[in-house]
C-alpha cells in the first residue's frame with residue numbers, strides 16, 4: 001500500500017500545468033505541423049477525437065476540422081473515456097491517423113477557481129460543474145471524506161497523543177465506504193495488535209503512531225480537548241471501497257480510473273482538476289496498451305496524444321470558449337512499426353519546435369459557402 005501510494009502521488013504531481021498550456025488554435029497548428037514532420041501526408045490524415053459529450057468541447061473539434069481539413073472521427077464517450085473498440089473503423093477510414101484524447105475541466109480567470117463553467121444558454125446563465133460527469137462520480141466520495149474529517153478526533157492528554165475514530169469508519173464488515181489505514185495511524189500494542197485503549201459507545205480510542213504524528217505534526221493536537229481531524233486527514237491515511245456498477249454509457253470505466261487516486265482527488269484544493277488530470281493519465285495508459293495490440297493500425301502512421309482541455313467560459317461578446325490545452329503524453333507509431341512514447345517534457349519540446357502557422361488550414365466559412373452553391377443532388381427514393 002505504501003509504495004502504491006507513492007506511485008500515485010508521483011504520477012499526479014508529474015502532470016504539470018505550469019508553462020505547458022497552449023491556446024487551442026496554436027496547439028492544433030503545432031500538432032498538425034508535428035504530424036507532417038513524421039511523414040503524415042496532407043489530405044490523407046484522418047483525425048479522431050476522444051472528448052466528453054459536453055457542448056463546450058465543440059470549439060476544439062471545430063479547430064481540429066480547420067487544421068486537419070476534415071471533421072474528426074469520434075472516439076469519445078461521456079466523461080472523456082476513449083472508445084477503444086472504435087480503433088478498427090478509424091484505422092480503416094484514413095491513411096495516416098491522429099487521435100487526440102482530453103479530459104476537461106472548467107476554469108474561471110476572475111477568481112482563479114477550477115471546476116466551473118458558465119452555461120450562458122441556461123435560463124439564468126448558471127455556472128455548473130465542468131466536467132459534470134466527473135462531478136457526478138466524485139459526489140459520493142467527497143461526502144464520505146467530509147464525514148470522516150468530522151468523525152475522527154485528535155485528543156491529547158499530557159504526553160499522550162490519542163486518536164478517536166467513529167465505529168462507522170472502523171466497521172470492517174461494511175462493503176462500501178472510506179477506510180482509514182490503521183497501520184499508519186495507530187501505535188501497535190506490545191502483542192502486535194491494533195487494540196484500542198478504550199472502546200466507547202460509538203467510537204474507539206487509540207494511541208497515535210509515531211509515523212502518524214510525524215506526518216501531520218504534533219501541533220495538530222490542540223491543547224483544549226478533542227478536536228476533529230479536518231484537513232489533517234491526508235490522502236496517505238485512507239482509501240475507498242465501492243461497488244462500481246457498469247453503466248451503459250461508460251461501463252464504470254471513469255470511476256474505476258479514479259478510485260485509486262481518489263484520496264488525493266477529494267483532498268485536493270480543486271477535486272475536479274485533479275480528477276481530470278488523473279483520468280487523462282489512466283486513459284492514456286489504457287488506450288496506449290490497446291493501440292500497441294491493435295491489428296487495425298498495423299503498418300500505419302499513428303499519433304495518439306492525451307492532455308487536458310481547460311474550458312474558460314466565453315465573455316458576453318464571444319461565441320466560443322477560450323479553451324486551452326495542456327499535453328500529458330503522446331504515442332507515435334511509424335509505418336515500419338517503430339514506436340515511441342513521449343513524456344510531457346519531451347512532448348512539449350516537440351510541440352514548441354513547430355510553427356503556429358499551418359499553410360494547409362481550411363477556411364471553414366468559405367468551404368461551407370462553396371457547398372451552398374453546389375448544384376443540388378436529387379435523391380430518387
Ligand SMILES: [Zn+2]
Nearest residue numbers: 052054131132
Ligand atoms: Zn464532461
